[in-house]
Amino acid sequence: MAAVGVGLIGFFIFITTRLTAPQMELLYGGLQGDETQKITSQLSSTGTPFEIRNGNQIFAPSEMVGQLRLSMAGQGIGGGQIVGYEIFDNASSLGTTNFIQNVNLLRALEGELSRTIKTISSVSSARVHLVMPKRQLFARQTQEPSATIMLKMSGGSRLGGEQVSAIQYLVAAAVPGLNPNRISIIDSKGSLLARGFEDTNDPGAQAAKGVERQRALQARLRGTIQQLIENIVGFGKVRAEVTADMDFDRIVTNEELFDPDGQVVASTQSVEQTANNQESDAATPVSVATNLPDANLNSTTSGASLNSNENRTEEIVNYSNSKKVINHIREAGVITRLSVAVLVDGTYPEDENGNKSYQPRNEAEMELMATLVRSAIGFNADRGDSVDVINMQFVDLSVVDEEELKLFFGLNKNDLLRMAEILVLSIVAILVILLVVRPLVSRAFEALPAAMAEGKMLADQTSAAAAAALTAPGAGGPSPSEAPGMDDQYEELIDIDRVEGRVKASSVKKVGEIVQKHPEEALSIIRTWMYQES
Numbered sequence: 001m002a003a004v005g006v007g008l009i010g011f012f013i014f015i016t017t018r019l020t021a022p023q024m025e026l027l028y029g030g031l032q033g034d035e036t037q038k039i040t041s042q043l044s045s046t047g048t049p050f051e052i053r054n055g056n057q058i059f060a061p062s063e064m065v066g067q068l069r070l071s072m073a074g075q076g077i078g079g080g081q082i083v084g085y086e087i088f089d090n091a092s093s094l095g096t097t098n099f100i101q102n103v104n105l106l107r108a109l110e111g112e113l114s115r116t117i118k119t120i121s122s123v124s125s126a127r128v129h130l131v132m133p134k135r136q137l138f139a140r141q142t143q144e145p146s147a148t149i150m151l152k153m154s155g156g157s158r159l160g161g162e163q164v165s166a167i168q169y170l171v172a173a174a175v176p177g178l179n180p181n182r183i184s185i186i187d188s189k190g191s192l193l194a195r196g197f198e199d200t201n202d203p204g205a206q207a208a209k210g211v212e213r214q215r216a217l218q219a220r221l222r223g224t225i226q227q228l229i230e231n232i233v234g235f236g237k238v239r240a241e242v243t244a245d246m247d248f249d250r251i252v253t254n255e256e257l258f259d260p261d262g263q264v265v266a267s268t269q270s271v272e273q274t275a276n277n278q279e280s281d282a283a284t285p286v287s288v289a290t291n292l293p294d295a296n297l298n299s300t301t302s303g304a305s306l307n308s309n310e311n312r313t314e315e316i317v318n319y320s321n322s323k324k325v326i327n328h329i330r331e332a333g334v335i336t337r338l339s340v341a342v343l344v345d346g347t348y349p350e351d352e353n354g355n356k357s358y359q360p361r362n363e364a365e366m367e368l369m370a371t372l373v374r375s376a377i378g379f380n381a382d383r384g385d386s387v388d389v390i391n392m393q394f395v396d397l398s399v400v401d402e403e404e405l406k407l408f409f410g411l412n413k414n415d416l417l418r419m420a421e422i423l424v425l426s427i428v429a430i431l432v433i434l435l436v437v438r439p440l441v442s443r444a445f446e447a448l449p450a451a452m453a454e455g456k457m458l459a460d461q462t463s464a465a466a467a468a469a470l471t472a473p474g475a476g477g478p479s480p481s482e483a484p485g486m487d488d489q490y491e492e493l494i495d496i497d498r499v500e501g502r503v504k505a506s507s508v509k510k511v512g513e514i515v516q517k518h519p520e521e522a523l524s525i526i527r528t529w530m531y532q533e534s
Contacts, residue, residue, distance in 0.1 A: 004436065004440065008432065008436065008437060011429075011432060012429070015425050015428075015429055023061065023062045023418055024051055024059040024060065024061060024062065025059060025060065025061070025062035025065050026057060026058075026059055026065075027039075027050070027058045027059060027060040027065055027068060027069070028057070028058045036052070036056065036058065039058055039072065040052065040058065042072065043058075043060070043068075048060060048061075048064065048068065049061060106130060106132060109130060109174070109175070110127075110128045110129065110130055112174075113126075113128040113130075113170075113171055113174060114126045114127060114128050116170065117149070117151070117167060117170070120159075120163070120167075121154075122153055122154055122157040122158075122159065122163075123151055123152070123153060123154065123159075124152045124153060124154040125151075125152040126149060126150065126151050126152070127149070127150040128147065128148075128149050128150075128171065129147065129148040129149075129150075130145065130146075130147050130175060131145055131146045131147070132145050132175075133145065144177065144178075144179060144182060145175060145176075145177050145178045145182070146178070146182040146183070146184075146196060147171055147172075147175065147178060147182070147183045147184070147196075148183075148184045148185075148186075148196070149167065149171065149183065149184070149185045149186075150186060150187075150188070151185065151186070151187045151188065151193070152187070152188040153187055153188065158187075159187075159193060161212055161216065164185055164193045164194050165180075165194075167183075167185060167194075168180040168183045168185065168194055171183055181196070182196050183196055184196030195208070206248070207248075210246070210248035210333060213246070213248075213332065213333055214244055214246050214333070217242075217244050217246070217335075218242045218243065218244050221242040221244070221338075221340070221376075221377055222240050222241065222242045224376050224377075225238075225240040225242070225340065225342060225373055225376060225377070226238055226239070226240050228372055228373075228376055229342065229344065229369055229372070229373070232369065233344055233345065237344065237345035237394065238342065238343065238344050238345070239342070239343045240340065240341070240342045240343070240373075241340070241341045242338065242339070242340050242377070243338070243339040243340075244335055244337075244338055244339075245335070245336045245337040245338075245339075246333040246334065246335055246336060247333060247334045247336050248333045258321050259321060260321065263319045263320065263321045264319065264320050264321075265317060265318070265319055265320075266318045266319060266320040267316075267317075267318040268315070268316070268317050268318070269314075269315065269316040269317075270313075270314070270315045270316075271312075271313070271314035271315070272312070272313045272314075273310075273311070273312040273313070273314075274309075274310070274311045274312075275308075275309070275310035275311075275312075276307075276308070276309050276310075277307070277308040277309075277310075278307045278308075335383070336383060337383055337384045337385060338377055338378075338379070338380075338383075338385040338386075339385070339386050340373060340377055340385075340386070340387045340388070341388050341390070342369070342370075342373055342387070342388065342389045342390070343390055343392060344361065344366070344369065344389060344390070344391050344392075345391075345392070345393065345394040346358050346359055346360045346361055346391055346392075346393055347359045347361065358393045360391050360393075361391045366389055366391055369389050370387055370389040373387050373389060374387050
């Protein structure tokens with residue numbers, strides 16, 4: 001029973017400590033070793049209770065989290081502190097090398113960009129890594145700078161394509177020589193939001209661009225339809241979904257066209273040439289006769305003449321035909337089919353008692369809405385477009401049971417978990433009281449009357465033995481004849497309480513000697529008594 005009592009005391013101390021302990025909430029998470037040491041030292045110096053979990057998370061009482069964060073921020077202490085251009089405020093120019101200055105400049109630029117990106121409402125934290133290559137001497141080609149951005153979103157929000165592009169252009173404009181296509185962006189879940197070093201000929205990049213264009217077209221058409229119909233039926237009473245089948249085949253066409261009827265004289269060249277030649281020879285021709293003696297006597301003087309005329313005409317004409325060169329590249333995609341589904345809620349007129357009842361819209365009104373939707377999306381029946389406008393009752397999510405509203409009003413998830421914890425601990429404490437404490441107390445009260453009766457009987461026996469000893473003849477007491485007359489005198493001289501105490505002490509001493517000599521027999525006798533009482 002003593003061991004059980006000690007265990008119960010410890011159990012109730014634990015429950016009391018658990019129930020009275022302050023509710024802990026995350027103060028800082030994802031800390032480095034030096035940051036954790038600074039924060040814990042500050043908390044210890046102020047006597048603030050805190051807990052360290054998982055090595056990099058610090059928990060503090062929930063009612064003090066806001067105040068602690070403000071005080072830490074005022075002292076320049078806090079998880080995830082970003083260093084910007086203030087790194088140069090206390091920097092000493094004496095002994096600082098050019099390498100350290102360049103590293104500090106890169107750190108400051110990354111920190112300032114991280115701060116700017118964090119100002120976006122859906123971004124919880126951001127880290128920017130810049131690669132600024134050095135220009136090599138005697139190198140014709142230089143490496144372009146690049147950047148990587150890691151984003152941690154708040155809650156379940158996601159960035160759209162336009163916001164991702166905005167971050168890319170923001171960083172590219174702040175870093176000299178940085179191209180937006182060389183910036184990679186990922187989120188904390190490992191999803192790639194923007195590709196860096198994108199190759200225009202990569203099939204995967206082309207497919208990703210096609211899917212993005214398709215989603216953008218569907219979102220634009222969906223927004224147009226909902227905005228158009230909401231002006232008729234009211235806000236929140238229309239839902240639209242658009243499915244666009246698009247062809248993203250890349251077509252490159254090189255075409256040359258020649259028109260034979262459109263030829264034009266480009267240049268003309270004409271050449272006319274006339275030549276007249278006349279030759280005559282009066283000398284004696286050389287022959288054998290002229291070499292004989294008396295050759296002069298036999299020679300006769302005669303001459304020959306030769307006339308020639310030559311006329312030449314040349315004309316060169318160059319013609320140029322009309323030529324058309326077409327380079328057709330289609331990358332934006334062509335819509336092959338549109339499927340539009342529009343769900344419209346009905347009306348809820350009030351009766352005389354003020355109760356609202358659902359009433360569907362008429363066919364004429366639905367047909368007019370369908371006509372508006374067809375005109376808004378550029379409906380084309382030849383390519384198989386379909387538009388379905390259906391009228392059905394919407395589920396009113398704003399109607400909440402009043403009892404549930406009162407039960408959960410102002411309570412968040414942590415409050416519900418705290419209430420559940422207190423309820424479980426209370427149930428365990430009640431079970432311990434009913435199943436452990438109550439039987440022990442009942443057993444003790446049941447055994448108390450038997451112990452008192454046994455003690456009274458032992459006292460009577462001791463008193464009788466003492467009286468017998470005093471009245472015995474050999475004990476120096478009076479004779480039996482004198483005993484009746486001396487009863488009052490003996491009662492005055494004998495202290496009954498002292499005698500009973502001595503007799504009890506001697507009896508306890510004898511019982512102790514017997515137990516020491518025979519422990520096993522004494523233990524069996526005690527067990528027999530316990531079984532008899534139970």
